[in-house]
Amino acid sequence: xFKKFIAKDDVTGVxxxxxxxxxxxxxxxxxxxxxxENWVNGIMPKKESIVLIKCHDHIEVISVKQELLFxxxxxxxxxxxxxxxxKYPFMLPHQQVDSGAIKFILSGxxxxxxxxxxxxxxxxxxxxxxxxxIMAEGKxxxxxxxxxKMSSEDILAKNKGIGVDNIHYLNDGLWxxxxxxx
Numbered sequence: 803x804f805k806k807f808i809a810k811d812d813v814t815g816v817x818x819x820x821x822x823x824x825x826x827x828x829x830x831x832x833x834x835x836x837x838x839e840n841w842v843n844g845i846m847p848k849k850e851s852i853v854l855i856k857c858h859d860h861i862e863v864i865s866v867k868q869e870l871l872f873x874x875x876x877x878x879x880x881x882x883x884x885x886x887x888x889k890y891p892f893m894l895p896h897q898q899v900d901s902g903a904i905k906f907i908l909s910g911x912x913x914x915x916x917x918x919x920x921x922x923x924x925x926x927x928x929x930x931x932x933x934x935x936i937m938a939e940g941k942x943x944x945x946x947x948x949x950x951k952m953s954s955e956d957i958l959a960k961n962k963g964i965g966v967d968n969i970h971y972l973n974d975g976l977w978x979x980x981x982x983x984x
Contacts, residue, residue, distance in 0.1 A: 813857050834879055
């Protein structure tokens with residue numbers, strides 16, 4: 803999604819959101835990420851204005867106090883940025899890949915089933931179409947945010963093909979993007 807993303811070329815508009823829209827986004831995020839319910843007001847304070855950055859391909863990014871927090875494509879779910887997941891690692895379920903998969907993930911490759919089932923990997927129970935943080939063997943922080951293509955049972959049973967779509971990874975266009983002035 804953000805592999806060839808360049809902020810100065812791909813951003814089409816920056817808008818400050820009305821209070822009613824901000825409330826709706828806070829509520830939606832609290833519903834989507836119940837572990838964050840007590841933290842939402844700290845992440846997106848009610849007194850601070852939320853800025854919506856619109857990009858090509860119907861991508862929207864939420865920013866508060868010059869910090870990029872969540873993004874989504876079209877009317878999909880709000881997905882946290884890696885910087886936010888590094889601050890609040892408990893907000894997403896984790897899957898761990900072996901150390902051999904790191905260089906491929908950081909190049910934008912999807913996570914293959916064998917990378918989730920090999921020695922050094924840890925496959926936690928999860929359903930298909932769930933947003934997960936991908937951890938790497940020997941690393942403290944998540945290396946990417948992904949969307950599961952199949953459940954953990956299917957990954958174990960098939961052990962072939964794409965297990966998790968790589969949505970946002972370290973040093974991609976969203977990671978290096980700076981807050982734009984309005």
